[in-house]
Amino acid sequence: MKYELVAGFETHVELATNTKIFCSCTTEFGGEPNTHCCPICIGLPGTLPKLNKRVVEYAIRAGLATNCEIAEISKMDRKNYCYPDLPKAYQISQYDKPLCEHGYVQLSNGRKIRILRIHIEEDAGKLVHRRGDTLVDYNRGGVPLIEIVTEPDFRSVDEAREYVEKLQLIMRYIGVSDCKMQEGSMRCDVNISVRPEGSDKLGTRTEIKNMNSITFIAKAMEYEYNRQVDLIESGEKVIQETLRYDDVSNTTSSMRGKEDANDYRYFRDPDLVTINVPREMVEDIRQQLPELPEEKKTRYVEELGLPEADAILLTKYRKIAEYFEKAIEGTKTPKTAANFIIGQIFRSVETESEKEEFNVNVTAESLNELIILLDSGKIRMNLAKSTLDKMLETGKKALELIDESDMGGLDENALMDLCRQAVESNPKAVKDFLAGKQKAVKAMVGFVMKNSRGKADAALAEEIIIGIINDSQ
Amino acid sequence: MVTKEEIMKIAILSKLSVGDDEIDKLTQDMSEIISFADTINNAADIESDFDNINNLSNAFREDEVLPSLDREQILKNAKDSDEGCFMVKNIMK
Numbered sequence: 001m002k003y004e005l006v007a008g009f010e011t012h013v014e015l016a017t018n019t020k021i022f023c024s025c026t027t028e029f030g031g032e033p034n035t036h037c038c039p040i041c042i043g044l045p046g047t048l049p050k051l052n053k054r055v056v057e058y059a060i061r062a063g064l065a066t067n068c069e070i071a072e073i074s075k076m077d078r079k080n081y082c083y084p085d086l087p088k089a090y091q092i093s094q095y096d097k098p099l100c101e102h103g104y105v106q107l108s109n110g111r112k113i114r115i116l117r118i119h120i121e122e123d124a125g126k127l128v129h130r131r132g133d134t135l136v137d138y139n140r141g142g143v144p145l146i147e148i149v150t151e152p153d154f155r156s157v158d159e160a161r162e163y164v165e166k167l168q169l170i171m172r173y174i175g176v177s178d179c180k181m182q183e184g185s186m187r188c189d190v191n192i193s194v195r196p197e198g199s200d201k202l203g204t205r206t207e208i209k210n211m212n213s214i215t216f217i218a219k220a221m222e223y224e225y226n227r228q229v230d231l232i233e234s235g236e237k238v239i240q241e242t243l244r245y246d247d248v249s250n251t252t253s254s255m256r257g258k259e260d261a262n263d264y265r266y267f268r269d270p271d272l273v274t275i276n277v278p279r280e281m282v283e284d285i286r287q288q289l290p291e292l293p294e295e296k297k298t299r300y301v302e303e304l305g306l307p308e309a310d311a312i313l314l315t316k317y318r319k320i321a322e323y324f325e326k327a328i329e330g331t332k333t334p335k336t337a338a339n340f341i342i343g344q345i346f347r348s349v350e351t352e353s354e355k356e357e358f359n360v361n362v363t364a365e366s367l368n369e370l371i372i373l374l375d376s377g378k379i380r381m382n383l384a385k386s387t388l389d390k391m392l393e394t395g396k397k398a399l400e401l402i403d404e405s406d407m408g409g410l411d412e413n414a415l416m417d418l419c420r421q422a423v424e425s426n427p428k429a430v431k432d433f434l435a436g437k438q439k440a441v442k443a444m445v446g447f448v449m450k451n452s453r454g455k456a457d458a459a460l461a462e463e464i465i466i467g468i469i470n471d472s473q
Numbered sequence: 474m475v476t477k478e479e480i481m482k483i484a485i486l487s488k489l490s491v492g493d494d495e496i497d498k499l500t501q502d503m504s505e506i507i508s509f510a511d512t513i514n515n516a517a518d519i520e521s522d523f524d525n526i527n528n529l530s531n532a533f534r535e536d537e538v539l540p541s542l543d544r545e546q547i548l549k550n551a552k553d554s555d556e557g558c559f560m561v562k563n564i565m566k
Contacts, residue, residue, distance in 0.1 A: 017536050024539035033557040038542045044550075053533035075525075082488045084561045128558070135558035263486055273529040
């Protein structure tokens with residue numbers, strides 16, 4: 001029998017605020033243990049939490065960017081459980097009135113992954129387990145998170161991968177999080193079940209907790225899918241449980257029996273007043289949202305005439321898109337800038353984080369100047385390309401690298417002369433060409449380019465060379 | 474009515490150890506508390522929202538960093554500490 005994968009995601013995204021959700025301690029990553037703490041975030045009796053306004057704004061931004069409805073009235077609740085990573089023995093979260101609900105993220109295959117809710121909550125502290133005891137660092141305790149919960153709408157690992165990438169991209173674009181999975185500022189829990197293809201009943205699900213890499217998520221989902229199918233095929237039952245994924249052995253193992261929601265004994269946090277979200281506030285935030293990656297991609301294709309593959313590469317990181325947009329200001333062909341960026345400039349940014357930062361040796365303004373020189377016919381493509389390489393190497397501007405004498409290309413007589421020289425000094429190439437090797441002409445064009453220091457028009461040179469050879473016959 | 478089983482479950486979730494001799498009394502007490510709270514269900518229709526009875530909303534704080542407390546102060550009431558951390562009994566079984 002064939003089985004279908006059914007999965008849903010819960011994604012925790014750490015918000016890029018300066019301070020924690022309920023106190024004024026810094027959210028900075030790292031720092032000596034327990035140096036970013038105060039009586040509020042370590043839960044001392046008699047302290048009162050006060051909600052960070054920016055957390056609400058960022059959550060609304062995230063909600064709008066994922067097509068959610070924003071609640072008019074929201075509130076904070078206590079989720080009770082005893083574990084040393086929570087100093088108060090409860091986490092302040094949201095239960096039945098989350099800030100955002102009913103959104104979606106659209107995938108490239110046209111399917112919409114429905115977002116059930118996005119709520120705000122505090123992160124827990126960090127535990128280090130040693131032999132015999134456990135050390136607790138509350139620096140991360142109280143750092144604001146949003147939890148983005150989807151419906152069980154995923155039907156393949158590829159869809160899951162695309163969703164996580166898309167979500168990461170959106171959150172970075174709107175500036176609410178850096179979503180660095182390796183640093184834990186974005187973490188995913190995945191609910192997985194399987195069912196016979198064609199069935200519309202959900203199978204028993206398991207939940208894989210806390211994964212911080214897209215590769216691991218994909219591997220863990222594949223492993224868990226196969227494990228569940230094997231269980232069912234051999235007549236056994238899938239047990240509802242929480243699993244941990246071990247990336248070394250590529251297996252999942254049980255953490256603890258999943259507690260029912262009501263075991264958390266949620267109730268309203270009486271220390272925190274109601275959150276009222278006026279519609280004007282929502283509209284203000286909507287107005288301030290930047291163009292989202294998907295919209296940008298469409299615009300690049302439809303208005304700028306870029307191939308879709310280029311548009312995808314240029315919009316994958318916000319800084320690259322901004323760079324591109326600056327580089328094409330006042331230029332004629334956006335495709336030229338796209339080629340320069342994807343072809344030459346990308347070579348100097350290899351890692352994801354380098355692309356994220358996009359600190360390249362050539363500023364968008366310098367690239368823009370180079371393209372304008374090219375557009376105006378003052379330099380030719382070959383010279384532009386070699387100049388760009390030099391710019392990347394030295395960080396100098398185009399005009400510092402190109403002599404006045406290099407500009408304006410070659411006049412026709414000089415080009416004719418060079419072409420004649422090319423034919424005369426390459427008898428073998430001429431012979432090959434006459435014997436039907438079309439490519440042999442390239443060697444002669446190369447001669448012209450080299451001796452004109454890139455100023456000649458390669459296509460024109462080729463035409464002239466072929467003319468000279470044919471005339472000589 | 475609250476059952477003994479429910480009391481035991483709540484005790485486990487709250488990490489409280491409840492002696493056999495205490496269960497009956499706790500069950501009785503809890504039942505009384507709940508039936509007292511149930512009185513409200515018998516009250517005439519009330520429009521007011523009990524969820525937000527003081528009618529307060531939007532007490533926000535600006536996102537500005539203030540100095541945290543010295544670690545020495547933070548750890549002062551800890552039963553045990555090591556390497557700048559709170560130290561608790563190993564919770565991994």
